[in-house]
Amino acid sequence: MSRAFGVIRQLGYVVPDITSAITHWVERLQVGPFFYIERQPVNHFVFRGEPSAPPQISVALAQAGPVQVELIQQRDDVPSAFREFTDAGHEGLQHVAYWTDAFDALVVRAGELGYTELQSGRSxxxxxxxxFGYFTAGGHTGTVVEFSEVAGRKAALFDAVAAAAADWDGADPVRDMTTLVTR
Structure with missing residues (x-):
């Protein structure tokens, strides 16, 4: 467990081709099922301190034991932490996420540890x-920290993704995420 922020609950990968990434995780690592949404709603988006149009991102979520795997493909050129990552020639692990019901306290703690906010909004x-908020203290690629407020519908979504993985037999490896968020 991280003494700074708690338990890492998610690994966030930014990929150039989300379909290929899902196939890799399902076929090679046998992780699934993935819950996919082509256009993840993002609201109240702020990038580097300035309100901005939100990026158009596709997202797929699956559970691998105690950790959620998030695959993200940005489909436009709107400035974001994801776009900066790919523009720098990177792909793969971009962030680790901590889930919290004490969002404001983690943001304060991040500031105390020298982190600055890259982007924030509501999913x-x-x-x-x-x-959600993404923070960096510089350093190693892939060490952006995300805080994700997990309550209400988002908590139910994450619980449903984990439950599906617990009983997954390899069938129906890619599912529509919207079936989980409308519950």
Whole structure:
């Protein structure tokens, strides 16, 4: 466990081709099922301190034991932490995420440890309990830290992804994420 922020709950990979990435994780690593959404809603997006149009991203989520795997493909050129990562020639692990019901306290803690905010917003429906923030203290590629407020619908989504993986027999490896968020 990280003494700074708690337990790492998610590994976030930024990839150039989400379909190929899903295939790799399913066929090579036997991780799944993946829950996919072609256009993940992002609201109240702020990048490097300035309100911005949100990037158009496709997202796929699966559970691998105690850790969620998130695959992200940005489909436009809107400035974001994902675009900066790929523009620098990187692909793969871009962030580790901590899930929290004490979002504001983690943001304060990050500042105390020298982190600065890269981007923030609200995922899904944009409700107040769906905040996220990406922070960096510089250093090694792939060490951006995300705080994801996990309550309400987002908590139910993450629980459903984990439950599906617990009983997964390899069938139906790619599923529609919207079937989980409408519950």
């Amino acid at each position: 899904g429906s944009g409700r107040p309990d769906e905040r």
